[in-house]
Structures are given as structure tokens and as C-alpha cells.
Amino acid sequence: MRRVHGRTHRPVLARAGETALTFIGHSGFFLQTDGFNVAIDPNFASWLYLLKRQRRPGVRVQDLPAVDLTLVTHAHFDHLHRPSLRAMAQASRRKGGRPVIVVPTLVKDLVSDLGFSEVVELGWWEEYRHGELTVTATPARHWGARVLKDHQRGFGGYVLRGREMSLYHAGDTAYFNGFREIGRRLAPELALLPIGAYNPPAFRNVHMSPADAVQAFLDLGSPTMVPMHYGSFRLSHEPMDEPLKLLAEEARRHQIAEQVLVMEEGDDLWLARATPRAWLEQGQKIEVSNAPTFFGPASYTILSDVEHHQITARVEIPARNAPQAVLLRLRHPAAAPIQSVQVNDQPWADFDPARELVRLIGLSGVVTVQVVY
Numbered sequence: 001m002r003r004v005h006g007r008t009h010r011p012v013l014a015r016a017g018e019t020a021l022t023f024i025g026h027s028g029f030f031l032q033t034d035g036f037n038v039a040i041d042p043n044f045a046s047w048l049y050l051l052k053r054q055r056r057p058g059v060r061v062q063d064l065p066a067v068d069l070t071l072v073t074h075a076h077f078d079h080l081h082r083p084s085l086r087a088m089a090q091a092s093r094r095k096g097g098r099p100v101i102v103v104p105t106l107v108k109d110l111v112s113d114l115g116f117s118e119v120v121e122l123g124w125w126e127e128y129r130h131g132e133l134t135v136t137a138t139p140a141r142h143w144g145a146r147v148l149k150d151h152q153r154g155f156g157g158y159v160l161r162g163r164e165m166s167l168y169h170a171g172d173t174a175y176f177n178g179f180r181e182i183g184r185r186l187a188p189e190l191a192l193l194p195i196g197a198y199n200p201p202a203f204r205n206v207h208m209s210p211a212d213a214v215q216a217f218l219d220l221g222s223p224t225m226v227p228m229h230y231g232s233f234r235l236s237h238e239p240m241d242e243p244l245k246l247l248a249e250e251a252r253r254h255q256i257a258e259q260v261l262v263m264e265e266g267d268d269l270w271l272a273r274a275t276p277r278a279w280l281e282q283g284q285k286i287e288v289s290n291a292p293t294f295f296g297p298a299s300y301t302i303l304s305d306v307e308h309h310q311i312t313a314r315v316e317i318p319a320r321n322a323p324q325a326v327l328l329r330l331r332h333p334a335a336a337p338i339q340s341v342q343v344n345d346q347p348w349a350d351f352d353p354a355r356e357l358v359r360l361i362g363l364s365g366v367v368t369v370q371v372v373y
């Protein structure tokens, strides 16, 4: 598994065409994509009643830009934290925003007085469109009651799809057969999956163990998984450092270690790798230098010659913190499958024709990749 260290810092602001995901901690994320700022289950609390937070949140509310859209997966206190949501809504308004919040069915009453401009309730598989973004509520195996007698409240996860990326936040859930359907219907590229609160064993009726989460990830068929819901609050009996250890073992066993990305609080994951389809029209040339990536700044040039069924890329492999593998996604305007690939003028076999992905392994310096469609 790949890992870097966390810290509290100001989020780095994404530029046009860039997507960045910042880990707030626990199940909280801040996403910048398609020009929108999105928060998911944001919780900045130092204490949840008697539970002291064990790790600092990765960002502070006052350092966030105006948040356009907030998604809350269910009414449990570690996910729907009213003081965090109120602080975020008010800060967003002061910065000129009109913050919208999306919650499951029958959860509106818990957030309607917090300063959001609009509250949207979604049932499973219902959609909400916000500019270029589409939010789809997804099923889960969990429960929604915040106190004792409010079992009517909905719960679940969300798939968020924009022009640049798609992301699945599972909320809280046990392993269930719904992951396969979520993968089939919505095919999210990045899966944020909970791995903590599985001990005592009865908790696995409502939460996933790391092994369950790996199975869920395999069911989804997503390229990348980011684990969450561990390390911040002592919600259960397992040692705080156990979920990541078990996840590493399971990921190795299933040979998906490279697809599991462990973020620490304050980490930014830059998803600038996907090239917007619209840019790859006939004769288009893209030159990007110093694009921030997870591995340090990267530079690349992409030349699209669709008439001759070719896309050529020159990629400078980041040197500061060299990745073992670079995934290059060269999307044909008509989504045509890749026929063949050459890397530095030699035939290259490591590519996925349908997903238009080329895997560059063990390379350094400037690499030329030529893809024929």
C-alpha cells in the first residue's frame, strides 16, 4: 500500500481541469472538481461526547474556500456533526457562497437550521444535479437512527460524478451484495471505503472489517480504493492501528496493494491524470508543466491525431518521489479501445484497451508513449 504522512494545512486550491481530494479525517473529505468545492461527512470535532479525537483533522474550517455542496451519508454523530456543518455553512456564506447540503431521506430536520441555502433529501438511487456534478444516493447495510426512536431516518452512500472523475463514498455499511450493483450501474473510479469499527464481531452486521472492504472493492471493480473510518474516534474494540495493518495484509493477499492508497489527514490526492475528452479533439495539443500529482510535480505533453487513430504523450516521470507505476489514461474522443501501444518506440503490452489505460512501470526520465486506436 502506498502511504504518506498527514498534517493540518490549508488546502491547496485546484486550478481549472484539476481535481484534488483532501482527507479531513475519519470519514470526512474535501473535494475540488469541475470548479466546485464539495465536502463529504465533514467532522472537525475534537470531542464526540466522551470520545476524544485521536488524530487532528487535516484542514480547518476557516481555511476552506466556500463549499458549494456538502454530502452527509447518515445521521450518526461521527458523520453528521452539526457544529462542523454549521461552521462550514456560515463560513461559505461569508465568502459569498450558496451552500447546498444533500442528506438521506428524513434527515432534513437535523440540518435545516444550520445556514445552508438548500437542503436536498435523496433516497437510494435518486439523483441530484449540481452544475456539472451528479450525485446519486447508493444503498448500504447500516441503520439511520440518531437517537433511540428515529429509525425512520435514511442512510447510505453517494456516487459523485463530474466531467473529470467519479468517486464513491460508501458512508457506513456492512459488507453486502449491493457493491456489485453499485459498480455495475455507476462504475466509480475512486472508492472511499470504511475499514474500522468491526470488533466485537456483532459490529460486522453494520460495519466492514478490512477484509470485507477489500471484497467490496473487488465487487465494485474500481481502479483505486482509499480507506476511511479508522484511527480518529474509538468507536469499537479493535486496537486503533489494527485496521490499516489488516488492510495491508488483505490487499497483498489479493494482489491489489498498488490500488489501495492510504491517505493521512491533510493529504491531497491530485487526480489530474485523466485528460478531459473534449481536449482530445482532432489536432489538439495539451502541454502541462508542473502539474501537481501525488508524487510531486509532473510535466506532460499530449498530442491527439485522431484522423490517424493516434494519441502521443510525452511524460516526465516525477523524480522527487518516484512512483513505481504511472497510470496514463489517454481517452479517445469516441471512446475507442486501444489497439496497440509503443513506449520509447518499443512495443508495450501493459495496457487496458477498454479503460484506455497504459501502465508505465519501472521507467524514469522523459517517456514517449504512442497509442493507436
Ligand SMILES: [Zn+2]
Pocket: 074, 076, 142, 172
Ligand atoms: Zn454509522
Ligand SMILES: [Zn+2]
Pocket: 076, 078, 079, 172, 229
Ligand atoms: Zn461511523
